[in-house]
Amino acid sequence: AIKGFVFDLDGVITDTSVFHSQAWHQVADKVGVKWDDTLADALKGISRMDSLNLILAKDHKENDFTEEEKVALATEKNDNYLKLVNQMTPANILPGIQAFLEDLKAQGYLLSLASASKNSPLVLKKLGLSDYFTKSVDPASLKHGKPDPEIFRRGAEILNLDPAACIGVEDAAAGVQSINGAGETSIGIGDPQVLAAADINFTDTAQLTLANIKAALD
Numbered sequence: 001a002i003k004g005f006v007f008d009l010d011g012v013i014t015d016t017s018v019f020h021s022q023a024w025h026q027v028a029d030k031v032g033v034k035w036d037d038t039l040a041d042a043l044k045g046i047s048r049m050d051s052l053n054l055i056l057a058k059d060h061k062e063n064d065f066t067e068e069e070k071v072a073l074a075t076e077k078n079d080n081y082l083k084l085v086n087q088m089t090p091a092n093i094l095p096g097i098q099a100f101l102e103d104l105k106a107q108g109y110l111l112s113l114a115s116a117s118k119n120s121p122l123v124l125k126k127l128g129l130s131d132y133f134t135k136s137v138d139p140a141s142l143k144h145g146k147p148d149p150e151i152f153r154r155g156a157e158i159l160n161l162d163p164a165a166c167i168g169v170e171d172a173a174a175g176v177q178s179i180n181g182a183g184e185t186s187i188g189i190g191d192p193q194v195l196a197a198a199d200i201n202f203t204d205t206a207q208l209t210l211a212n213i214k215a216a217l218d
């Protein structure tokens with residue numbers, strides 16, 4: 001039986017991906033890499049440094065910068081991002097999420113966060129959701145990012161649960177792959193074609209209810 005839920009943050013609980021994109025777009029302009037939606041999508045769930053390397057590789061610029069210059073560019077992106085995050089409020093919680101979290105808590109499910117973002121504690125605080133997520137995987141402690149299963153495996157471990165007793169919730173293909181690899185049941189939120197590997201697919205967070213999940217698992 002399912003006893004816990006392991007949540008991704010960006011794209012599931014709130015739409016910080018828009019802010020990540022805006023912040024990276026500025027850096028891409030600066031280094032002369034042309035920004036497009038495919039690039040923005042590819043960065044979802046990917047760590048900060050891996051994101052920078054993907055952006056630079058798009059126009060074969062990955063060897064044009066020293067490690068120090070790369071760190072400076074990543075820091076600049078994060079400064080851009082923090083300016084946007086600091087304007088967030090509970091109004092930035094995606095539809096249905098607060099009610100779903102409340103329902104999960106009331107029904108006694110355990111919750112953890114499996115976000116690649118080092119800024120997730122701040123984001124949760126701005127949203128007023130910190131109390132729901134007393135257990136979070138520290139992304140700085142991971143050897144491998146999504147799509148590696150490590151982050152979702154740890155998400156179950158910090159709840160003292162077997163992965164088979166957990167449902168992972170993700171919006172990114174790399175994240176769904178991580179959930180599946182960890183041996184959890186995967187829910188993909190978004191385009192069913194992009195998230196074809198998910199056990200359950202909902203196009204929108206508003207569909208994320210225990211009743212819909214139970215119906216889908218039957």
Ligand code: B16
Binds near residue numbers: 114120
């Ligand atoms: P930071 P998630 C991910 O969050 C974002 O989707 C991804 O775009 C970002 O680069 C990554 O966090 C790292 O974020 O720079 O704040 O540490 O989807 O895993 O919640």
Ligand code: MG
Binds near residue numbers: 008011012044171
């Ligand atoms: Mg995400």
